[in-house]
Amino acid sequence: xxxxxxxxxxxxxxxxxxxxxxxxxxxxxxxxxxxxxxxxxxxxxxxxxxxxxxxxxxxxxxxxxxxxxxxxxxxxxxxxxxxxxxxxxxxxxxxxxxxxxxxxxxxxxxxxxxxxxxxxxxxxxxxxxxxxxxxxxxxxxxxxxxxxxxxxxxxxxxxxxxxxxxxxxxxxxxxxxxxxxxxxxxxxxx
Ligand SMILES: Cc1cc2nc3c(=O)[nH]c(=O)nc-3n(C[C@H](O)[C@H](O)[C@H](O)COP(=O)(O)O)c2cc1C
Numbered sequence: 001x002x003x004x005x006x007x008x009x010x011x012x013x014x015x016x017x018x019x020x021x022x023x024x025x026x027x028x029x030x031x032x033x034x035x036x037x038x039x040x041x042x043x044x045x046x047x048x049x050x051x052x053x054x055x056x057x058x059x060x061x062x063x064x065x066x067x068x069x070x071x072x073x074x075x076x077x078x079x080x081x082x083x084x085x086x087x088x089x090x091x092x093x094x095x096x097x098x099x100x101x102x103x104x105x106x107x108x109x110x111x112x113x114x115x116x117x118x119x120x121x122x123x124x125x126x127x128x129x130x131x132x133x134x135x136x137x138x139x140x141x142x143x144x145x146x147x148x149x150x151x152x153x154x155x156x157x158x159x160x161x162x163x164x165x166x167x168x169x170x171x172x173x174x175x176x177x178x179x180x181x182x183x184x185x186x187x188x189x190x
Contacts, residue, residue, distance in 0.1 A: 003034040003190050007085040010099025012042040016169030017133045018087050021182050028186025042098040044070035050104045057108035065108035079122035083189050090134035124155035129189050133166035161185040
């Protein structure tokens with residue numbers, strides 16, 4: 001069966017390095033028959049600056065974020081996916097704020113029962129993949145950590161494509177070998 005992949009593309013640069021890596025990734029994944037959806041998290045219209053920690057999602061039966069804006073249907077698609085891909089530029093050795101606007105609202109896809117010490121999520125068994133680029137060759141492994149730990153915590157398989165020395169936005173298109181790596185990564189995730 002065709003794999004379903006949702007990419008959260010988290011750069012404010014519409015044609016920058018992240019967008020280019022996502023395009024190449026999708027090329028590889030689609031060549032293997034996967035269906036790839038991309039949500040550009042910098043360009044969605046939001047009613048809040050990320051998760052408001054209202055915890056209303058913990059009081060309802062469904063795995064749903066109660067804030068109703070353009071991130072809501074993106075979050076609602078996640079349980080139906082085989083893989084969720086987070087794509088981000090390295091911003092001060094961390095993920096972009098634009099990615100975190102949606103990432104943190106994935107809180108609504110977990111149900112914690114603190115008295116029983118249990119956590120349930122429909123994301124269990126899926127793949128969490130990270131695509132990240134940076135100007136330098138410092139910090140990408142550190143950026144990878146929270147994604148890797150989240151995958152482990154959630155029972156997801158973790159994969160990553162880290163691209164150091166990617167230059168400034170758009171430079172990645174001139175760097176030899178990266179397109180092939182991104183296409184191969186797309187095939188691997190698919
Ligand atoms: C706000 C900001 C912070 C950045 N911080 C880092 C950093 O800590 N380390 C680094 O190597 N590159 C850093 N960069 C460079 C980007 O990570 C890099 O150029 C990336 O490939 C850009 O991707 P994009 O075109 O999708 O935005 C930063 C760029 C910006 C705009």
